[in-house]
Amino acid sequence: MLEAGxxxxxxxxxxxxxxxxxxxxxxxxxxxxxxARVPAPLLLIGPSLVFMTALFAWPTIVGVGQAVTGDxxxxxxxxxxxxxxxxxxxxxxxxLLLIVVLIPLQxxxxxxxxxxxxxxxxxxxxxxxxxVIPLAISDLAAGLVWLSVFxxxxxxxxxxxxxGLDGYAWLSFQHKPTIxxxxxxxxxxxxxxxxxxxxxxxxxxxxxxxxEAAAVFGATYWQRLRHVILPQLRPSIQVAMILRTILALQxxxxxxxxxxxxxxxxxxxxxxxxxxxxxxxxxxxIALVVLLVSLATSIAYLRLLRVPAxxxxx
Amino acid sequence: MSARRRxxxxxxxxxxxxxxxxxxxxxxxxxxxxxxSRESLNRFPLPLLPTDVSTETLxxxxxxxxxxxxxxxxxxxxxxxxxxxxLVGVPAGYALSRYxxxxxxxxxxxxxxxxxxxxxxxxxxxxxVFLSAGLYDTTYAVTxxxxxxxxxxxxxxxxxxxxxxxxxxxxxxxxxxATPLQAFxxxxxxxxxxxxxxxxxxxFVMSWNExxxxxxxxxxxxxxxxxxxSTLGDSPLAxxxxxxxxxxxxxxxxxxxxxKYLLNMWGTTLR
Numbered sequence: 235m236l237e238a239g240x241x242x243x244x245x246x247x248x249x250x251x252x253x254x255x256x257x258x259x260x261x262x263x264x265x266x267x268x269x270a271r272v273p274a275p276l277l278l279i280g281p282s283l284v285f286m287t288a289l290f291a292w293p294t295i296v297g298v299g300q301a302v303t304g305d306x307x308x309x310x311x312x313x314x315x316x317x318x319x320x321x322x323x324x325x326x327x328x329x330l331l332l333i334v335v336l337i338p339l340q341x342x343x344x345x346x347x348x349x350x351x352x353x354x355x356x357x358x359x360x361x362x363x364x365x366v367i368p369l370a371i372s373d374l375a376a377g378l379v380w381l382s383v384f385x386x387x388x389x390x391x392x393x394x395x396x397x398g399l400d401g402y403a404w405l406s407f408q409h410k411p412t413i414x415x416x417x418x419x420x421x422x423x424x425x426x427x428x429x430x431x432x433x434x435x436x437x438x439x440x441x442x443x444x445x446e447a448a449a450v451f452g453a454t455y456w457q458r459l460r461h462v463i464l465p466q467l468r469p470s471i472q473v474a475m476i477l478r479t480i481l482a483l484q485x486x487x488x489x490x491x492x493x494x495x496x497x498x499x500x501x502x503x504x505x506x507x508x509x510x511x512x513x514x515x516x517x518x519x520i521a522l523v524v525l526l527v528s529l530a531t532s533i534a535y536l537r538l539l540r541v542p543a544x545x546x547x548x
Numbered sequence: 549m550s551a552r553r554r555x556x557x558x559x560x561x562x563x564x565x566x567x568x569x570x571x572x573x574x575x576x577x578x579x580x581x582x583x584x585s586r587e588s589l590n591r592f593p594l595p596l597l598p599t600d601v602s603t604e605t606l607x608x609x610x611x612x613x614x615x616x617x618x619x620x621x622x623x624x625x626x627x628x629x630x631x632x633x634x635l636v637g638v639p640a641g642y643a644l645s646r647y648x649x650x651x652x653x654x655x656x657x658x659x660x661x662x663x664x665x666x667x668x669x670x671x672x673x674x675x676x677v678f679l680s681a682g683l684y685d686t687t688y689a690v691t692x693x694x695x696x697x698x699x700x701x702x703x704x705x706x707x708x709x710x711x712x713x714x715x716x717x718x719x720x721x722x723x724x725x726a727t728p729l730q731a732f733x734x735x736x737x738x739x740x741x742x743x744x745x746x747x748x749x750x751x752f753v754m755s756w757n758e759x760x761x762x763x764x765x766x767x768x769x770x771x772x773x774x775x776x777x778s779t780l781g782d783s784p785l786a787x788x789x790x791x792x793x794x795x796x797x798x799x800x801x802x803x804x805x806x807x808k809y810l811l812n813m814w815g816t817t818l819r
C-alpha cells in the first residue's frame with residue numbers, strides 16, 4: 235500500500251530543506267551549498283537508517299561474534315555447550331510443537347471471528363472492542379492472567395469444585411500435557427486478536443459484489459467461503475502468518491509466568507543463560523538459533539504462499 | 549425459511565457471546581483476584597463474584613520494593629520512546645509518502661526485515677555494547693532498544709497517514725509563499741495529527757509491554773514488566789495477580805481510545 239501510485243508526481247528535490255527553491259531557478263549564491271546537494275528524501279530517511287543500522291545490524295554482528303569467540307580466539311565451545319545442555323533440545327521441541335499446534339488453531343479461530351463479525355451481529359462494536367483488547371496486553375501479563383485460572387487453587391479448579399468435581403494440578407511439572415494446554419490457551423487468548431485485526435482489515439478490501447454474485451447463482455455459504463472469500467483473503471493471511479510465526483518463535487513470558495522452566499522454550503533459555511547462568515556467550519548462541527529458524531520460516535512461507543505475480547503489487 | 553434464518557441469527561449471537569466470554573472472562577478474573585484480600589485469595593474454592601472487594605493485595609504490590617521505581621521507569625522509557633521514535637520516524641514516513649527516490653524499495657525491505665528480527669537476537673549483544681558504552685542498566689539503554697523496535701512500525705504508519713493527506717493543500721500553501729517547512733507544519737501536520745497520535749500510542753504500548761529486552765539490559769533500573777518478571781520465581785501468587793492486573797489496566801484504556809484507528813492503522817499497516 236505504500237507503493238507509489240501511477241499518478242504520483244515527482245516533486246523537485248530539496249522541497250523539505252529550509253533553503254529549497256523552485257528547481258528551475260539557479261540556486262542563489264552559496265547559501266548552504268553543501269546542504270542543497272543532499273537530496274531531501276535522503277535527509278529525511280537518513281536518521282532512521284543510521285539508527286536502525288546501529289541498533290539492528292550492529293548488534294546482530296556482535297551477537298554472532300559473542301557466540302563463536304571466547305576470551306582466546308574463535309571457539310565452538312559455546313555452541314557445543316548449548317547443544318549439550320539438557321534443556322536445549324526440549325526447548326527446541328516445545329517451541330516447534332507450540333507453533334505447529336498454535337498457528338493453525340489461531341488462524342481458524344481468527345478467521346471464524348472475522349466471519350462472525352462480517353454477518354453484522356448485534357452489539358458488533360462491543361464485541362469488537364472485547365476481541366481486540368488482548369492486542370495491547372503483554373505476554374507476561376497474559377501469562378499472569380491465565381496463571382490465576384490454571385494455578386492449583388485458581389479459578390478453574392474453583393469452578394470445578396463448585397460443580398462438585400475434583401481439581402487437577404494443571405501446571406504441575408508432572409503434567410506436561412496440561413502445561414502445554416495452558417500455554418496454548420493463553421497464547422490463543424493473547425495473540426489471536428492480531429491475526430483477527432489483519433484478517434478483518436483484509437476483508438474490508440474485498441468487494442461484496444463477488445460474494446453476492448456467487449450467492450445469486452446459488453452457491454452455499456461454504457462454497458462462497460471456500461472459493462470466493464478465502465482466496466481473496468490470501469495476501470492478508472500470508473502476512474499475518476509470517477508475522478505470527480516469528481512472534482510465536484519468541485514465546486517466552488507466557489511460558490515463564492505459567493510454568494517457569496518446566497516448560498522450556500528457546501527464548502526462555504536465552505534468558506536463563508543470560509540472567510541466571512550469567513553466560514552471555516551461550517545466550518547469544520541460542521538467540522542465533524532463534525534468528526536462523528525465523529529466517530528459515532519466513533523464506534519457507536514466502537515460497538509456499540507466494541501470490542501469483544500481479545495479484546497484489548507490494 | 550424464516551425459522552431457519554432466525555435460528556441462524558441466534559447461532560450467530562451465541563457464537564459472538566461465546567468469543568466475547570473467552571476474551572473477557574480472564575480479564576474479569578484477574579481483576580477479581582487483584583481486588584481480593586489476601587485472606588480471601590487463600591480460601592478454596594475462590595469466590596467467583598466480588599463479595600469482599602479490598603485493595604489490600606494491590607497496596608501490598610505497590611509498596612513492595614522496586615515497584616514504584618520501576619513504574620516510573622516504565623513511564624520514562626515509554627514517553628522517551630514515543631518522542632524519539634516520532635522524531636526519527638515521522639520524517640522517514642513523510643519521505644516514503646511524498647517522494648519516489650532511489651533506494652526506496654531496499655529501504656522498505658530493510659524496514660520489513662528489521663521487524664522480522666527477534667528481540668532476543670538484539671538484546672544479548674546490545675547488553676555488551678551498552679556495557680562498554682557505559683549505558684548498561686540505564687533507562688536510556690532501554691529507550692534506545694524500544695525505539696529501534698517501534699521505529700519500523702512508526703515509519704510505516706506515518707507514511708500511510710501522510711498518503712491520506714491531500715498533497716494539493718500542501719502545494720497550494722507553497723504557491724502562496726509558504727516555505728515547505730511551514731507548509732508541512734501548518735497544513736500537513738494538523739491533518740495528520742490524529743494518526744500521529746495513534747502511532748505514538750502504538751510506540752508507547754510496545755514499550756510498556758516489552759519484557760525480555762528490558763530485563764536483559766537492566767539490573768536496578770528495571771521497567772515494570774522486567775521487575776515483575778525478575779521477581780516472578782519467589783513472589784507469592786497474590787503479588788503476581790496484582791502485577792498482571794497492573795500490566796493489563798493500561799491495555800484496556802489504550803484499546804478503548806484506539807478502537808476506531810485499529811483497522812485502518814494496524815490492520816493494513818501492520819503487514
